[in-house]
C-alpha cells in the first residue's frame with residue numbers, strides 16, 4: 001500500500017493529551033515505524049556538529065526543535081493548508097553519524113538520506129551543523145539530478161577548507177558546486193551579512209554561480225519583492241532549501257554557533273518562505289540550532305515554525321500531485 005492510498009495519520013490531539021506529555025516527535029507526529037515505514041515527508045534529525053568552526057552544540061538542535069514543535073497546530077492559515085492531513089508526514093528519528101570521523105559521517109548521512117528518498121519521502125532534515133547539507137544534497141541529486149538551491153544564511157558557506165579539512169560547516173556549497181550536484185543557473189544566498197576573510201570570497205562565490213540577497217536587501221526591498229525575485233530565478237526546477245538558523249538576527253536566534261549582527265527577523269524569514277509556496281520543493285533542512293546558547297526556546301521555536309512552513313509547502317505539492325516524491 002502506498003501512502004497515497006490511505007488517510008494520513010496525524011499528530012497527537014492536543015485537546016485530549018496535553019501537548020507537554022509524552023516523548024517529543026516533530027509536531028507530535030507519528031514515528032515513521034507507526035506508519036508502516038512509509039512517509040511522504042520524513043522529518044529526520046542529524047545530530048552531528050563535528051564540522052563547526054566556533055561554538056559547538058548543534059548536535060542537540062534536532063531534539064530542541066522537536067521539543068519546541070509541541071506547540072505547532074495542524075492548520076497553517078498563512079498557506080491555507082493542513083499539512084499533516086494533505087500528506088503523511090512522520091518523524092524518522094535520527095541518523096547516527098560518527099562524531100570522530102567527518103568523512104565517515106558524511107557517508108553515513110548520504111546513505112541514510114538515500115534510503116529515505118528511495119522509499120519515496122521528501123526530507124525535512126533537522127541539523128546538526130551545516131556540514132550535513134553536502135551529503136543531503138548528494139542524495140537529493142542522485143534522485144533528481146542537479147537541483148536549484150536557496151541557501152538562507154548569514155554566511156556564504158562556499159569557503160574552500162578549514163585547517164585543511166574539506167568537509168566543514170563553512171564549505172558544503174563549494175563542494176556541492178565542484179561535484180556538479182547543483183544547478184548553477186539557480187543558486188541564491190539569502191540573508192548574507194557580516195565580515196568576510198577578503199573580497200575574494202565574494203568573487204569566488206559569484207564564479208560558482210551564486211546570486212546574493214543580503215540581509216540589508218531584504219530590509220530595503222521587502223519580503224514580497226524578494227520572494228518574487230527568488231521565484232523567477234528558480235522557475236519550476238527541483239528546489240532544495242537549506243536554512244541556517246543564523247540567517248536570523250541573534251535577537252531572534254541567539255542559540256547558534258556563529259552569530260552575526262544585523263540579521264532577518266523570524267517574521268521576514270517565514271514570510272519569504274510562504275512566498276515560495278508554488279516552488280517545486282523536493283527537500284529542505286534547518287541547521288545550526290545550538291540550544292546551549294538559547295534562551296526561552298527563542299531559537300528552537302523559530303526553527304520549528306521554519307520547518308513547519310517548509311513541510312507545508314511540500315505537503316501541498318504532494319496533495320496537488322506534483323512529482324517530488326518522484
Ligand SMILES: N=C(N)NCCCC(=O)O
Pocket residue numbers: 053054130155157169170244246257258288
Ligand atoms: N555555517 C555556519 N553557520 N558558519 C560558517 C562560518 C565559517 C567561519 O567560521 O568562517
Ligand SMILES: [Zn+2]
Pocket residue numbers: 153154155244246247258288
Ligand atoms: Zn551561518
Ligand SMILES: [Zn+2]
Pocket residue numbers: 130153155157169244288
Ligand atoms: Zn551555514
